[in-house]
Amino acid sequence: MKEEMSSVDIRYIVRELQWLVGSRVDKVYHDGDEVRFKLRTKEGRADLILEAGKRFHLTSYIKEAPKQPSSFTMLLRKHLGGGFIDAIEQHQFDRIVKIRIGNYTLIGELFRRGNIILVDSENKIVAALRYEEYKDRAIKPKAEYKFPPARENPLEVSFERFLDLMREEPELELVRALARKLNMGGMYAEEISLRAGFEKTTPVKELSDEDLKRVYDEMIRTFNDEPKPNIVFKDGVMHDVVPIELKIYEGFEKRYFPTFSEALDEYFGKITLEKAKIEQTKKLEEKKRGLMATLRKQEEMLKGFEKAMRENQEIGDLIYANYTLIERLLEEFRKATETLGWDEFRRRIDEGKKTGNKVALMVKGIDPKEKAVTIELDGKKVKLYLEKSLGENAEIYYEKAKKFRHKYEGALKAYEDTKRKLEEIEKLIEEEQKKELNVKKLERRKRKWFEKFRWFVSSEGFLVLAGKDASTNEVLVKKHMEDNDLYCHADVYGAPHVVIKDGQKAGEKTIFEACQFAVSMSRAWSQGLYSADAYWAYPNQVTKQAPSGEYLGKGAFMVYGKRNWMHGLPLKLAVGVINYDGEEYVVCAPVEAIKAHTDKYIVIRPGSMKKGELVKKLRGILKKWGYEVREEDLNAILPPGGGEIVEVVG
Known part of the structure; x- marks a missing residue:
């Protein structure tokens, strides 16, 4: 099974990815041997992955970014973030990729263990995934980057x-x-x-x-x-x-x-998912194995304690069951050892065994130090202490049985605790396997034309569009505004142009919502205003023709003639998921417009909460409702600046 790209693969992928030249680097992520670029391309968002020693292609398998960015990540973000891709090349016919972004080049070595190296305009190493030294070159900070020794290029050979x-x-x-x-x-x-x-x-x-x-x-x-x-x-x-x-x-x-790129992504993405599945439960499986080993030891220990407890209890009982015999033996052994001494006692017991004496045959051990004699009774060895009474001898065994009972109970508690931990681990493994992996495949559908803009569907069912920046403002008015539409604009500098498609058939509610959208999506929101003014006009009043001596920049237009004003419009929006044109979209729009298309929505207005925090809270609420929405998608639809959640409906 293939595990890395060949020189031929790299030749084809580099040729295929030339359309990425000119794309903007929004963010850089690093995890292990992988570097991923979140790009803004002419086709929308794209994720480009470069894995040392392995692969280079666009990907839809997105790994969850580490919570704490590495120093390598921070360096890449510092030098490459916000830059534009100027070139993507293969070095000769080697397994080496070069991505030039502004004054820097990121070099991906895809042979053997691989490496990823950032060099500056003078070809000096700024940072690397790994710092290494070879006989013919060194990968270390400030050193000049040298390619591995050249090999024959089959594409150039005569x-x-x-x-x-x-x-x-x-x-x-x-x-x-x-x-x-x-x-x-x-x-x-x-x-x-x-x-x-x-x-x-x-x-x-x-x-x-x-x-x-x-x-x-x-x-x-x-x-x-x-x-x-x-x-x-x-x-x-x-x-x-x-x-x-x-x-x-x-x-x-x-x-x-x-x-x-799609073929490589599917191939390597599936491998990544399989590895992620294994990694996800690896530590838990190791813990499970450890607990199972502990459980086996504890089971053996319990059996040992239970056996010792039972045997000592039985010996104590056996002493009382043979009361007369034990009393007589204790008395005889005590007198004999006192009269004859322990050595002579031992000699006489040995002689008695030879002659078949019943009492001598019962003796299995003599311990002068402890002044004890071990006898065999009903197949069990019973150690009798001559200086103790029958009751005291029996109590010794009952005490031992008691101690082993305590040990058994303690071991049983530990065993049950281990068993509980094992059950918890098994449950966690099951949950982890059900849980979403930290690698997700983004299903990218083809974007609809209106998604290039901010947009919503009015409560009366009309499509309302707004520019996101100077470029989209220009495109919206020039390319998409038609004679039967209506034009809206907030009385705020730099506010977006807003167009109601087929707006001349719309009622007052739609026009109000479009003008409210215009003020809410302007900088009035980031300034914390609670209301602002806007107006509407007809398309033939909007022109690129500037007054004499003036110049209109990109995204700027003049409005001539009567402006139909609406004063004191509230800056208040709602976020919800609506179904439009057969698909579900997360939309931020005036409350009444959202309310008309869904019964679950979140009302927001200008506030002190930072936008990033607001996005996280909105994402959490939507997730509870069963909608998995990316942070960048929410960022794209929200007005500029922070805000606060006023109400959650649903």
Whole structure:
């Protein structure tokens, strides 16, 4: 199974991603060996991933960012954040990607362990994922960045040079010669051999110059083949992802993709998800294994304590059950040891055993130090202390039984506690497996034309649009405002242009809502005002024609003729999820407009809460209602500045 991109893969992906040139870097994230760029492109948001030693492509599998950004993250954000991508290149035919952003270049080394290095305009290293030293170059701060030693580029090699390289080691098999001499890897060497019509194991010495010309031509053709991105499956499992159709995979199950980036993302994204699933429960599984081992030890301990408790209890009971015998033995042993001494007592017991004396045969041990004799009674060994009475001897065993009972009870409590912890861990593992992974696949639908603007649907069902900035203000008025629409604008400098589509059929409610939207989406909101004025006019009153001697910048227009004013409009909006044009959208609009399309909404107005905090609170409420909304999507629809939540309905 493929685990990293080849030089050929990089050639194709770099060519495919040229459309990203000119995109703005909104944010940079770093986690482990991965760096992800959140880009603002001409097509909308895009996430570009660069993983050291592995891959480079657009991704929809978004990993949850670490709570604490690394120092590498902060350096990348400092130098690259807000910049624009000026170039995306492959270094020669190596597994090296270069992304130039302003005065800096991010270099991704995708071979072996890999690395990601930031260099400045003088090619000096600013930061790196890993600082390392090799015999021919060093990756360390302020050092000049050097590429690894150059290898032959199959795209630039002439046929004459190709011939010389092939003839250097004529004993080599064709596939080995291609892979070793021309920096392409075994798979593509095999593909070229197959396309040229030769067995991959054919020794080079058996090929004529004409044969090698065929190989050379196929090599050039292969690396310039028409893209046909696909994932190759083997026995139902993903095996490879390639940018072109390959003969070596004829007959294999394949899944084709519109772009190579999508194919790479699906392939590596699935691998990332699988790794994330394993990582998510790894620590819990380790803890579970530890608890299970503890549980087994505790079970053995419990069995031991239970056995000792039972045996001592039985011996105590046995002493009382054989009261007369034990009393007699204690008396006889006591007298004998006092009269004869312990050594003579032992000798007489040994002699008695030889002659078959019943009492002597019962004795299994003599302990002069403790003044005790161990006898066997009903198959059990009973140690009798001669200086103690029968009752005291029995009590010794009852006390031992009691101690083992306490130990058993303590061990049982610990066992039950371990068992409870194990059940909790198993429950946590189950919950973790059900829980969303820290890697999510963003399903990107094609954006509708009106989503380029701020927008809402009025309570009467009319589409209302507003510009987001100078560019969208310009586009809205010039391209999308038609004769049967209405134009609205707040009496606030820099306020957005607002257009009611088909507005001349709209009632007073829609016009009021559109003008309220105009004042709420202006800087009046960030200034903390609770009301402002706005007006509406007809499209033929709005023009780019400036008064004599004046110039209208991008997004600015003149309004001539009568303006229909509305005074003291409240700055108050609501956030909710509405269904429009067959799809669900999270929308921020005047309260009455939202209210008409959903029964769950959050009312907001200007306030002291920072926008980021407000976004988090809104996101939390929407999540409780079953809507998973990204922070950036909420940021995009809210008015400028902070605010406060006035009411939650639903």
